[in-house]
Amino acid sequence: MRAIITWFIKNPVAANLLLLLVFAGGLLSLLTMKVEVIPEVSPDQIEISVEYRGASPQEIEESVIRPIEERIASLSGIDRIISTAREGQGTILVEVLTGWDVHELFNDIKTEVDGLTTLPREAERPIVRRVVLRREVLNLALYGEADRETLKYWAERVKDRLLELSGITEVEYHGLLPREIHIEIPEKSLRKYGLSLDQVAEMVARESLDLAGGRLKNPREEYLVRVRGRRYFADEYRFLRLFG
Template structure:
């Protein structure tokens, strides 16, 4: 394209425009999120021993799911009050389909113990929070939880944030304690009381009423939530109209579940609020929005004695890698400009550096098309490519400059120089691409982690090859003749520096 100015410039504009338009659509995350090709089934069985859990839950789940297509290995763990089954899938299995099949098989089990809770089936991923906030102070557990929920609601309302979760603190629990003497006095059993509580705390549909203009749905709202709600549950109703309520015979406590969970931050009670990235949200935008809202709204409104600190900010890792890439890119381009300007020609150095930038910008379009996110691993691929990509552009530029020194006309020199070096440049790029291509075939979790690196490196090299052979020759076809005397002061000063370097070497 050395002789076709329009085609060369159109190709350059297309690569730059495609990269710039694609950058907004590229997912931005710290580490790539992907499925671990595992599905877990968890069943809570309060009060059961590990032997009971194994016999009444684990064996039934194992027998039911082992026939699901794509299952490679099943591992079961029985703990006190908890059954966990980890199902590892074969490579290449459709995880979503396998998840649906496993759910269907587990739902068919009707012989679980009555006191066992509903099975939870979920896919395992490497999802991590973007920010982790610690709310701490010399406060009660309830205060820490309530403040954490307020912070969670405030952050969830931000347009940049869609998922916030409170952790590190126990769940609320309504506990009911009844003395055995009270039960005998009223002729009740624990099962009777449990049945009264269960039936007295329900939201039920009562059908609908049809009118000439509309249909009105009727629903009874009886779900209990607070200590007072449960204390008012009727346990015994006598023919004479007297009633015995739960609060009359039992002690009802609105407290926390009895589990071994204590969270401390700097030696003080704490609750954690974790901010996650979902869908196509961008990590750096989330962190900036959360930090600004914390400083402006949340922290000033905290109760006395309560503090909020950013315990972990994963975006700092991404920002650090991005800063490293920018520093390396600036340093690399500066070295190319200085070296080529001192030994060859300023315009040749400029267009060579521009070509390197074009190949990197064009790679953004490849990332968007292949679904590669901006993360620490893809940025590492860019950093690797910086040290490799300059070779082909420099070789093409040097050969064109050599043809000009022989007295060949500018366009002809660009064509001859590019043609003479085409073969070596292509094979040099292909050799590097072949060296990185086996990483594309690495299976399993490790392959998903490394996948971005070869894609980035190969894309940068291929686009650099296209730019060097199709775009750069046109730009270098306008080089001035060798030993052309500069007219400006800056040009003359540069010539004196070049002559001094030549003389010393």
């Protein structure tokens, strides 16, 4: 250390150049540093959640959690799997190995889960997402003497207006039921074609699926193949052929 100090004393020009270099590097880092008032933290975790209304925790564990765990257990990059079964819902938290490509493992898990066909028919489709930790900036309450549809309409209008503001990337609203599509079939029609409501429900579910089709690879790129067949609007079900 003494030798270095002595050398800089004898070579003041080099010392000044080094000082300028350190100062310039610090200034450049300051100008390019990303600063967030409320930073978004993405831990190396992937969550799979499934709603199964009316099911007990034991039913959730046996019919939902175990099949999913068995499906993804052999994937590379998984450090640990933590599962939770509660009334009406099952959650599987996948912790990713340090240094592993989280995006690649997310795609692998989603492909495997989307291809699972042994879950109960009454269960909702599994939702696979990366865990992102966010902090709320503002809470708004929308209320008034109006029906739910009116409140939902204005909640969506407020959400759209907020998203138009610069600096706002996500807005969520809670407390309102999601829209549902009801399919009504006369009992006479069921008897005519020898069908039950359970059979019709199974056929409708089978005709409204997004299916994983595997992967296509070349030396430089990799593509995930998916068949999109899920229906979102009532008109898409109106002329659905159930058989024949």
